[in-house]
Structure formats: structure tokens, C-alpha cells
Amino acid sequence: MNRDSAGLEILTRRQCVALLVSASIGRIVFTDRALPAVQPVGFVLDGEDIVIRTGIGSRLAAATGDAIVAFEADAFDPVARTGWSVTAVGPARAVREPGEIERLSGLPLRAWARGGHDHYVVVRAERITGRRLRPGHGREP
Template identity: 55%
Template sequence: MQLDQSGLQILDEDECRALLARAGIGRIVFTHQALPAVQPVNFLLSRGDIVIKVSRTSRLATAAADTVVAFEIDDYDIDAEAGWSVVAVGRARRVTDPREITMLEALPLRTWAPVERDTFIRVRPELITGRRIGNAAEAIVTP
């Protein structure tokens, strides 16, 4: 087990990807009007990419077109004082190819928000890091 300078366990890329594959909610970090913005989103993985569905008029759809974004998932057990966090950084792009859109429409990506979602954004992770604190291996079931 490898620890960082703060004493947190460093998760390897395979474990980070496995955690990404089973999570359904994450936070995407992007730039909006020259300021950082964070938005919770439903997502899934497709061919190793993070896929979200947004309204084409949303600030996220506008801001995350061919830009670098960060994406974060986590899970914590407050009582056990344990948890983990995974951050993926990569370039976001709007999906415009009709065949790719058809393929993504067939995936079980559901959004919670009531507004119609008509635009897919795909994030290709280029850097994936993760950390675990406390007894998270016991307190939180990991793949």
C-alpha cells in the first residue's frame, strides 16, 4: 500500500476506474465566465469515457465544449471516519456524430433533473487519481 505525504492511501488507476464504473453521481468542474464552476451530474462510463447528458442551452454544455474539465466522485462513511475520492481530468467534447448519439441513447443513462437533456458530453480521462482515508476498505465496499 502506497501513502501520499498526508498519510492517505493512493489508489491505482485500475481501482479508480473500477470506482468510476460503479458510481452514478459525480461532480464536473468547468470554467464558466472565467470562474470555476462545479455541477453534480448523473453519468456513466462508455468505452472508458465519462458520459453525461445535459440541455444544449445549459451553461455546462456551453462551457464544456472542447475544454479541459475535472470530474470527481467520492464516498464517505462519517461514522467510521473513512472514505475515498477519485478525480479524473480530461478534455470534454460535445457528441455530434449521429451514430455515436444513437449508441449513447441506448445506454442506461438517466438524469434526475426535470429539464429535457438533449446533448451528450463525453470526457476522455487523461489523468486519474484517487485517495482513500481511514478504514475505507472495510467501511465502504469497493469493487
């Protein structure tokens, strides 16, 4: 098992993807009017691609068309002091092909917020990294 300088377990790409499958809410990091922006989103994996639904006129839809974005999901138990965090980086694209929209609409994807979410964004996870905190790690004496 590999560890980083803080002693956290470094996860393999396969482990990262398995953890992403277990989550339904993440955060997408994108550029909005030349500034960094972070937005919570519901998501689902399509293979290793991250699929998000948003409104067609949303800031997220406007900002993620053919841009490099980051995506992060995690889970933590503050009492047990355990958890994991996975980050993916890659290009985001708006889905415009009717056949692909139809296929993606069959995925078990729920939008994070209410309102019209008829626009799909797909993030190709070119780089996936993750860390895990195991029980007993980092406990104070």
C-alpha cells in the same frame, strides 16, 4: 500499498475506474464566463470515458465544448470514517455524430436534474487519480 503525505492510500488508475463504475453522481468542474464552476451530474462510464447528459442550451453544454475539465466522484461514511475520492482531468467534447448519440443513448445514464437532457458530453479521462481512507485511519486518540 502507496500512501500520500496524509497517509491516505493512493489508488491505481484501475482501482479509480472501478470506483467510478460504482458511482452514479459526480461533479464536473468547468469554466463559466472566465470563472470556475462546479455542477453535480449523473454520469456513466463508456470504457474510461465519462459520459454526461445535459440540456443543449445549458451553461454546462456551452462551457464544456472542447475544453479541459475536471470530474470528481466520491463516497464517504462519516461514522466509519472511510471513503474514497477519484478525480479525472481531460478534454470534454460535445457529441454530434448521430451514430454515437444513438449508441450513447443505450447506456444506463440518468440525468441529475429534470428537464430536457438531449445533449451528450464526453470527457476523455487522460489523468485519473484517487485516494482512499481505510477503517481506523485518522482516528483521534
